[in-house]
Amino acid sequence: MSTLYAQRRAHLASQLGEGGIALIPTAPAAMRNRDSDFPYRHDSYFYYLTGFSEPGAFLVVTADGASTLLCQPKDMEREIWDGYRLGPEAAPQALGVQAAHSIAELDQRLPQLLENRSEVWFPFATHTGLAARVEGWLTQVRTRSRAGALCPQMQRDLCELLDEMRLVKDAQEQDTIRRAGAISARGHIRAMQRSARMLRAGEDVREYHLDAELLHAFRDGGSQFPAYTSIVAAGANACVLHYRAGDTPVRAGDLVLIDAACELDGYASDITRTFPASGRFTGPQRALYELVLQSQVAAIAATRAGARFDDPHDAAVAVLAQGMLDLKLLDANKVGSVQDVIEKRAYFPFYMHRTSHWMGMDVHDCGSYVEPSEANQTSQQVDPITGQTVTRRPSRILQPGMVLTIEPGIYMRPGEGVPEPFHHIGIRIEDDAIVTADGCELVTRGVPVEPDAIEALMRD
Numbered sequence: 001m002s003t004l005y006a007q008r009r010a011h012l013a014s015q016l017g018e019g020g021i022a023l024i025p026t027a028p029a030a031m032r033n034r035d036s037d038f039p040y041r042h043d044s045y046f047y048y049l050t051g052f053s054e055p056g057a058f059l060v061v062t063a064d065g066a067s068t069l070l071c072q073p074k075d076m077e078r079e080i081w082d083g084y085r086l087g088p089e090a091a092p093q094a095l096g097v098q099a100a101h102s103i104a105e106l107d108q109r110l111p112q113l114l115e116n117r118s119e120v121w122f123p124f125a126t127h128t129g130l131a132a133r134v135e136g137w138l139t140q141v142r143t144r145s146r147a148g149a150l151c152p153q154m155q156r157d158l159c160e161l162l163d164e165m166r167l168v169k170d171a172q173e174q175d176t177i178r179r180a181g182a183i184s185a186r187g188h189i190r191a192m193q194r195s196a197r198m199l200r201a202g203e204d205v206r207e208y209h210l211d212a213e214l215l216h217a218f219r220d221g222g223s224q225f226p227a228y229t230s231i232v233a234a235g236a237n238a239c240v241l242h243y244r245a246g247d248t249p250v251r252a253g254d255l256v257l258i259d260a261a262c263e264l265d266g267y268a269s270d271i272t273r274t275f276p277a278s279g280r281f282t283g284p285q286r287a288l289y290e291l292v293l294q295s296q297v298a299a300i301a302a303t304r305a306g307a308r309f310d311d312p313h314d315a316a317v318a319v320l321a322q323g324m325l326d327l328k329l330l331d332a333n334k335v336g337s338v339q340d341v342i343e344k345r346a347y348f349p350f351y352m353h354r355t356s357h358w359m360g361m362d363v364h365d366c367g368s369y370v371e372p373s374e375a376n377q378t379s380q381q382v383d384p385i386t387g388q389t390v391t392r393r394p395s396r397i398l399q400p401g402m403v404l405t406i407e408p409g410i411y412m413r414p415g416e417g418v419p420e421p422f423h424h425i426g427i428r429i430e431d432d433a434i435v436t437a438d439g440c441e442l443v444t445r446g447v448p449v450e451p452d453a454i455e456a457l458m459r460d
Contacts, residue, residue: 002051002094002095002096003096004051004172005048005049005050005051005095005096006067006096008048008049008165009049009061009065009067010065011165012049012061012161012162012165013061013062013063013064013065013066013067014063014065015161016061016062016063016119016121016161017063017118017119018063018118019063019116019117019118019119020062020063020117020118020119020120020121020156021060021061021062021063021113021114021117021119021120021121021152022059022060022061022062022120022121022122022158022161023058023059023060023110023120023121023122023130023134023158024043024045024046024049024058024059024060024061024122024123024158025043025046025057025058025059025127025130026042026043026046026047026052026054026055026056026057026058026059027040027041027042027043027046027055027127028055028056029055029056039225040053040055041225042054042055042266043126043127044166044266044361044362044366045123045126045158045159045162046059047266047361048162048165048166048361049061049162050069050095050097051095052069052071052086052091052095053266054071054072054085054086055072056071056072056103057069057070057071057072057103058070058071058103058106059097060110060113062113062117066098066099067096067097067098067099068097068098068099068100068101068109068113069088069091069095069097069099069100069101070088070100070101070102070103070105070106070109071085071086071087071088071091071100071102071103072085072087072102072103073085073087073088073102073103073104074087074089088100088101088102107136107137110137111137111138111140111141114137114138114141114151114152115141115144115149115150115151116149116150117150117152118150118152118153118154119152119153119154119155119156120134120138120152120154120155120156121155121156121157121158121161122134122155122157122158123157123158123159123162124157124158124159126159134155138151138152159366162366163366163367163368164367164368164372166360166361166365166366166367167358167360167365167366167367167368167402168399168400168401168402169360169401169402169403169434170401173267173360174401174403174434176264176265176266176267177267177268177269177359177360177403177432177434177443178434178443179264180223180227180261180262180263180264180267180268180269181261181269181271181432181443181444181446182221182443182446183217183218183221183222183223183262183264183269184217184218184227184260184261184262184269184270184271184444185271185444185445185446185447186217186221186446186447187213187214187215187216187217187218187221187260187261187262188214188258188260188271188273188447189446189447189457190213190214190216190217191210191211191213191214191232191256191258192273192275192447192454192457192458193457193458193460194209194210194213195209195210195250195256195275195277195278195279195458196277196278196279196458196459199250199252199277199278199279200278200279204249205249205250205251205277206247206248206249206250207232207233207234207237207245207246207247207248207250207256208232208245208246208247209250210232210245210250210256210258211230211232211245211260214226214230214232214258214260215230217262218262221262221264222264223262223263223264224263224264224265225262225263226260226261226262226263227261227262227263227268227269227270227363228260228261228268228270228363229244230244230245230258230259230260231243231244231245231257231258231259231260231272232244232245232256232257232258232260233245233256233257233258233426234248234249234250234251234254234255234256234277235248235250235251235254235255235424236424236426237257237426238255238256238257238274238411238424238425238426238427238428239411239412239413239424239425239426240426241352241353241411250277251277252277252278253276253277253278253282254276254277255274255275255276255277255281255285255425255426255427256274256275256276256277257272257273257274257426257427257428258272258273258274258275259271259272259428259430261363261444263363266361267360267361268359268360268361268362268363268365269359269432269443269444270359270363270405270407270430270432270444271430271431271432271444271447272407272409272428272429272430273429273430273447273449273454274289274292274426274427274428274429275454275458276454276455276458278458279455279458279459280455280458281451281455283421284419284421284422284425285425285427286451287327288327288410288412288422288425288427289427289451290451291319291320291323291327291410292320292408292409292410292427292428292429293429293449293450293451294319294323295315295316295317295319295320295323295408296316296406296407296408296429296431296449298315298316298318298319299312299313299315299316299355299356299406299408300312300406300431300433300440300442301315301439302314302315303398303404303406303433303435303439303440304398304435304436304437304438304439304440305398305399305400305435305436305437305438306397306398307397307398308371308394308395308396308397308398309356309369309395309396309397309398309404310395311395312355312356312404312406313354313355313356316355316406316408317342317347317351317355318338318342319408320347320350320351320408320410321338321341321342321346321347322338324341324347324350325338325341327419327422328419329350329412329417329418329419329422330346330347330417331417343384344384345383345384345385348385349413349415350410350411350412351408351409351410351411352411353407353409355406355407355408356404356405356406356407357404357405358402358403358404359403359404359405359432360403365403367396367402368396369395369396370393370394370395370396371393371394371395371396371397374393374394375393377393377394378391378392378393379391379392379393380392398435399435400435400436400437401434401435402434402435403432403433403434403435404432404433404435405430405431405432405433406430406431406432406433407428407429407430407431408428408429409426409427409428409429410425410426410427410428411425411426411427412424412425412426429449430444431443431444431445431449432444
């Protein structure tokens with residue numbers, strides 16, 4: 001494993017330019033409340049280059065390919081309380097870095113490492129106080145100018161390089177994401193089946209009961225954390241996009257929307273399923289569900305190497321817009337044709353988010369959504385909803401190994417002209433897709449999406 005991270009560091013070093021130096025801190029530990037910390041989670045950039053998950057660490061990579069790690073020193077008393085530390089002495093052999101020192105020496109060693117470098121790279125706007133610390137280290141370098149020391153004259157955003165490196169996943173990363181998706185799918189199955197089982201038994205079902213099934217499956221499958229705070233939304237709560245699992249009763253006749261998935265070995269998954277709480281869709285629920293599913297099928301078909309990142313969204317919107325007209329959610333006499341609905345964004349009250357985002361080490365992963373070679377090709381458009389003029393650029397061309405979600409939805413809050421049978425119905429269907437040369441691989445279909453298959457699963 002250390003070879004993989006060494007290769008990534010070498011690739012980064014080759015892009016720093018002559019005399020360049022890169023500074024990458026990990027995430028700090030965070031206190032939750034008195035004497036209690038939040039579960040620790042490393043910084044994704046740092047872990048991508050080291051595979052090292054301890055807090056209190058800092059990586060330095062230079063253009064000549066050398067890497068230096070600063071980490072917590074061995075301390076037997078603290079290790080009794082907080083757990084094993086690798087320590088600087090063992091780090092070079094374990095992690096493949098050329099040198100390692102105590103993190104307590106950071107402020108002493110960084111000015112020395114920065115001296116006589118031409119430019120310094122670090123991730124902008126990701127670590128509170130990092131820019132100020134870099135300025136402080138550079139100030140110390142400048143104080144040695146009379147002795148002939150040269151200070152870096154340029155500061156560059158390291159995210160620019162690392163985002164591009166992380167955007168296309170290698171075979172090992174793809175395999176980890178597949179395994180994360182499989183674990184998460186089992187959690188959704190458990191939640192669906194428990195909902196139906198408890199309601200058939202006449203028991204009081206709450207959102208937190210279903211959340212418990214997810215968490216059980218995640219840890220039982222070997223994942224370290226949920227990839228994000230689980231959304232378990234019963235009934236009208238499903239119309240709140242970032243709703244969190246609470247104590248709302250889950251009632252027969254309701255739909256339940258669950259957006260939840262695990263993180264495995266530093267990589268996320270992201271699944272949303274919507275299902276009937278007691279195991280059977282009503283007529284209006286099925287009509288809306290099938291519309292969202294058709295829009296996802298269209299988006300999946302549009303996801304392939306050579307397509308644009310915006311293509312799945314455009315395909316989903318086209319299906320949703322037609323369906324909203326067919327189901328009389330939108331009045332054609334007021335909004336016009338399907339093309340009018342799309343151009344005016346008349347669908348927005350019922351579908352207000354994008355269809356996809358990058359996914360990887362972070363559930364909303366890094367990477368530009370603009371095609372780099374076409375970033376200078378701009379056009380001005382007036383947003384039909386806000387009236388503001390926005391600048392558009394060509395969206396990213398998809399490549400094999402990119403990973404994105406495909407998650408259309410529909411959210412029916414009561415309003416003027418909205419048929420009452422559709423009130424308070426929220427539906428989203430989300431899967432994770434690895435882009436391939438001729439399409440995409442869905443890695444989260446261990447839990448079904450077809451309405452008949454969902455009903456059959458819940459009968460079982």
